[in-house]
Amino acid sequence: MALSSMTFAPLALLLLLLGSTSANLSPNFYASSCPKLFPTVKHVVQSAIAKEKRMGASLLRLLFHDCFVQGCDASLLLDDTSSFRGEKTAAPNNNSVRGFDVIDKIKAAVEEVCPGVVSCADIVVITSRDSVVILGGPYWEVTLGRRDSKTASFSLANNNIPPPTSSLSNLISKFAAVGLSKKDMVALSGAHTIGKARCINFRSRIYNETDINGSFAKKRQKKCPRTAGSGDNNLAPLDVQTQNYFDNDYYENLINEKGLLHSDQVLFNGGSTDSQVKTYTTSPGTFYRDFVTGMINMAAINPLTGSKGEIRKNCRKIN
Numbered sequence: 516m517a518l519s520s521m522t523f524a525p526l527a528l529l530l531l532l533l534g535s536t537s538a539n540l541s542p543n544f545y546a547s548s549c550p551k552l553f554p555t556v557k558h559v560v561q562s563a564i565a566k567e568k569r570m571g572a573s574l575l576r577l578l579f580h581d582c583f584v585q586g587c588d589a590s591l592l593l594d595d596t597s598s599f600r601g602e603k604t605a606a607p608n609n610n611s612v613r614g615f616d617v618i619d620k621i622k623a624a625v626e627e628v629c630p631g632v633v634s635c636a637d638i639v640v641i642t643s644r645d646s647v648v649i650l651g652g653p654y655w656e657v658t659l660g661r662r663d664s665k666t667a668s669f670s671l672a673n674n675n676i677p678p679p680t681s682s683l684s685n686l687i688s689k690f691a692a693v694g695l696s697k698k699d700m701v702a703l704s705g706a707h708t709i710g711k712a713r714c715i716n717f718r719s720r721i722y723n724e725t726d727i728n729g730s731f732a733k734k735r736q737k738k739c740p741r742t743a744g745s746g747d748n749n750l751a752p753l754d755v756q757t758q759n760y761f762d763n764d765y766y767e768n769l770i771n772e773k774g775l776l777h778s779d780q781v782l783f784n785g786g787s788t789d790s791q792v793k794t795y796t797t798s799p800g801t802f803y804r805d806f807v808t809g810m811i812n813m814a815a816i817n818p819l820t821g822s823k824g825e826i827r828k829n830c831r832k833i834n
């Protein structure tokens with residue numbers, strides 16, 4: 516009896532501590548400390564998207580690239596300095612992730628109404644939700660209470676964020692490594708219903724792959740020359756139908772072999788995720804529900820809570 520309680524007490528404590536990280540996140544976290552938080556964020560996101568539609572996509576993507584590296588801790592937002600290498604120039608991010616100026620504007624507006632209270636990590640979470648809603652996608656309640664890291668990881672940014680050349684099994688394992696399921700992966704990939712990609716990331720697909728619609732490949736080849744190095748940064752929409760509208764077209768494109776990235780089309784090419792893709796083409800409600808679940812799960816990856824980390828004053832640098 517005495518022996519078993521001695522054995523199990525530390526285990527119970529450990530379970531309590533592990534459970535407490537996401538249990539500490541709550542929709543009401545800033546209810547009294549920053550009651551104007553939600554309208555303040557939404558206002559800035561709205562005007563940024565009104566100015567440039569693509570920005571909604573860019574802001575949504577920030578959550579993915581932040582949360583896959585050390586968890587959702589705003590590590591992505593830290594600028595490089597002469598003595599600090601952050602994540603912004605890692606391969607998946609360099610010349611690609613954008614929207615940092617909008618995050619700065621949101622942070623400044625939030626600091627105006629409640630200085631020193633709201634983390635940059637939570638701002639990224641709220642901003643991603645607002646972007647989806649503004650572009651016509653589903654609404655969901657976000658949980659808050661994350662704190663900001665004092666570190667970043669260039670190497671984890673390179674290792675954890677899957678490249679567009681990924682096979683289906685690589686995608687599944689990169690998501691599993693951060694605790695997300697295959698189902699989450701397929702639903703979250705539906706984010707590619709908005710935004711753009713650079714030629715360098717789809718060149719080999721449009722010239723060399725066979726599971727691609729011929730007229731679609733030709734259309735994309737017009738602004739993406741075959742020769743490596745030429746037109747690398749030319750942009751094309753990820754969703755051939757409605758690049759500024761958050762809908763389920765992405766999955767219809769896959770069924771028609773019009774996925775732009777290799778990593779898009781592998782979700783529908785005879786493998787274990789075909790049936791989920793098919794379901795989303797006929798049931799947008801199921802896609803929205805699973806996407807929201809995926810976003811909530813992704814936003815819960817390894818948050819800093821309690822007295823860990825800090826509340827940054829400026830999202831680009833540690834205090």
Ligand code: HEM
Nearest residue numbers: 572573576579611677678679703706710711712713716778
């Ligand atoms: C499944 C693995 C994924 C891979 C391999 C992948 C890869 C990519 C690539 C290569 C681009 C184009 C970047 C460029 O050419 O500069 C891109 C864009 C984008 N990704 Fe993903 N992605 C994945 C999952 C996700 C997830 C989970 C989200 C968010 C929930 C997301 C949101 C976006 C958005 C919105 C864009 C367009 C951004 C813009 O226009 O600025 N992606 N992704």
Ligand SMILES: *[C@@H]1O[C@H](CO)[C@@H](O)[C@H](O)[C@H]1NC(C)=O
Nearest residue numbers: 603604605606608609610669
């Ligand atoms: C990031 O991109 C810039 C501009 O293309 C390039 O000069 C630099 O070498 C890249 N950084 C890394 C770490 O690859």
Ligand SMILES: *[C@@H]1O[C@H](CO)[C@@H](O)[C@H](O)[C@H]1NC(C)=O
Nearest residue numbers: 718719720722723741742743
């Ligand atoms: C297509 O594949 C061939 C053979 O693997 C390769 O040499 C070539 O560079 C590829 N072309 C493009 C545009 O990726």
Ligand SMILES: *[C@@H]1O[C@H](CO)[C@@H](O)[C@H](O)[C@H]1NC(C)=O
Nearest residue numbers: 727728729730731771772773
């Ligand atoms: C490819 O896409 C075009 C344009 O949407 C369509 O007319 C054509 O039937 C498609 N080709 C095949 C083989 O499905």
